[in-house]
Amino acid sequence: MTAYDNDIWVYLESADGAVSNVSYEILGKARELAGELDTGVTAVLVGAGDDLDGLAEAAIARGADGVVQIEHDLLDVYRPETYVDAVEEALREGDPAMFLSPATNDGIGLAGRLAVRLHAGLNADVVRLEVDDDGSLVGGVPAFAGGILAMVKAKGRPQMSTVRPGVFTALEPDDSREGDLAVREPDLSADDILTEVLDREVGETVDLPGADVVVCAGRGFDGDLELARELTEALDATLGVTRPLCDEGLVSRERQIGSTGYSLQADVAICAGISGSVYFTSGLDDVDTVIAVNTDPEEPIFDHADYCIEGDLFEVLPPLIEQLEAEGVISA
Numbered sequence: 001m002t003a004y005d006n007d008i009w010v011y012l013e014s015a016d017g018a019v020s021n022v023s024y025e026i027l028g029k030a031r032e033l034a035g036e037l038d039t040g041v042t043a044v045l046v047g048a049g050d051d052l053d054g055l056a057e058a059a060i061a062r063g064a065d066g067v068v069q070i071e072h073d074l075l076d077v078y079r080p081e082t083y084v085d086a087v088e089e090a091l092r093e094g095d096p097a098m099f100l101s102p103a104t105n106d107g108i109g110l111a112g113r114l115a116v117r118l119h120a121g122l123n124a125d126v127v128r129l130e131v132d133d134d135g136s137l138v139g140g141v142p143a144f145a146g147g148i149l150a151m152v153k154a155k156g157r158p159q160m161s162t163v164r165p166g167v168f169t170a171l172e173p174d175d176s177r178e179g180d181l182a183v184r185e186p187d188l189s190a191d192d193i194l195t196e197v198l199d200r201e202v203g204e205t206v207d208l209p210g211a212d213v214v215v216c217a218g219r220g221f222d223g224d225l226e227l228a229r230e231l232t233e234a235l236d237a238t239l240g241v242t243r244p245l246c247d248e249g250l251v252s253r254e255r256q257i258g259s260t261g262y263s264l265q266a267d268v269a270i271c272a273g274i275s276g277s278v279y280f281t282s283g284l285d286d287v288d289t290v291i292a293v294n295t296d297p298e299e300p301i302f303d304h305a306d307y308c309i310e311g312d313l314f315e316v317l318p319p320l321i322e323q324l325e326a327e328g329v330i331s332a
């Protein structure tokens with residue numbers, strides 16, 4: 001068996017020598033599906049030589065049986081014009097049954113273009129993956145603001161899906177695992193490049209799906225998030241917000257919860273000043289305990305909460321923080 005022989009291929013998105021969490025999450029899920037199908041998983045790594053050091057071993061430790069590593073100096077950053085050619089060539093050679101990619105900006109761009117090139121069906125932004133009786137890949141796509149989950153089977157070969165971050169769990173690395181490495185050096189020339197990357201700014205990185213405790217803030221804060229940040233810090237939690245706060249530029253998109261943001265898998269989410277639109281609450285489905293604070297007891301957020309506090313957040317939260325301090329849960 002070589003890395004080309006496995007039926008499930010997963011594109012591992014990497015930058016600056018590190019693979020994104022969502023890539024490992026997908027790899028973990030692919031490992032499970034491969035077990036059901038009695039096949040193997042191949043990780044696809046793309047980049048410039050040195051940036052890929054150690055990533056193939058890490059991919060194997062995280063569940064890959066083989067790695068197709070595509071390297072070239074001109075693959076130093078994601079550019080559609082080089083990455084799509086390079087991955088397409090590898091896919092044509094390996095002809096896998098399934099190809100999974102993160103539903104991130106670059107992952108979506110890559111998968112969409114590959115689907116067109118390969119005339120393959122692409123299931124976008126799935127939150128569930130399973131195989132049916134005939135071994136086909138079926139993906140769950142939320143529709144109507146998460147009100148329904150449409151189970152969609154993509155046609156063609158490979159069956160392709162982009163997968164939403166935070167819905168699957170990455171495997172713990174197992175360094176005893178072994179796998180096959182196939183290195184490819186595509187024939188690229190500087191003339192292939194239509195874009196020049198002048199600068200690369202890494203924005204705020206927040207792991208909302210991985211957070212245990214999340215303070216969720218909404219428009220009820222009236223644009224002043226100081227109290228939300230104070231509570232977040234006090235609880236050693238992560239701050240998440242509703243979409244309007246991102247739209248208004250108060251907080252980066254990385255912190256948006258909901259159907260067009262991130263889904264939480266937290267133990268506890270404290271939702272203050274949030275009405276509870278389905279677009280938001282679809283991101284709470286996997287939270288163990290939801291605590292809601294709202295002045296209006298009729299708001300739908302209370303239907304999703306385990307503990308409902310009717311009151312003004314500017315009055316409810318300060319004594320809560322004081323109480324936590326008094327009980328030594330947090331330091332003053």
Ligand SMILES: Cc1cc2nc3c(=O)[nH]c(=O)nc-3n(C[C@H](O)[C@H](O)[C@H](O)COP(=O)(O)OP(=O)(O)OC[C@H]3O[C@@H](n4cnc5c(N)ncnc54)[C@H](O)[C@@H]3O)c2cc1C
Pocket residue numbers: 217218219220221241242243244256257258259260261272273274275276277278279280293294295296299311312313314
């Ligand atoms: C296609 C589409 C996708 C969307 N995707 C998302 C998404 O992913 N995530 C998302 O969040 N939204 C999303 N939205 C927007 C969504 O529909 C809601 O508009 C948004 O979630 C509302 O945010 P909010 O609860 O902060 O604000 P509001 O709905 O304005 O609610 C504010 C709440 O604060 C309460 N409040 C006010 N003052 C206080 C106070 N002092 N103390 C306590 N409570 C107070 C009010 O009673 C009210 O319930 C989407 C919309 C569309 C159309």
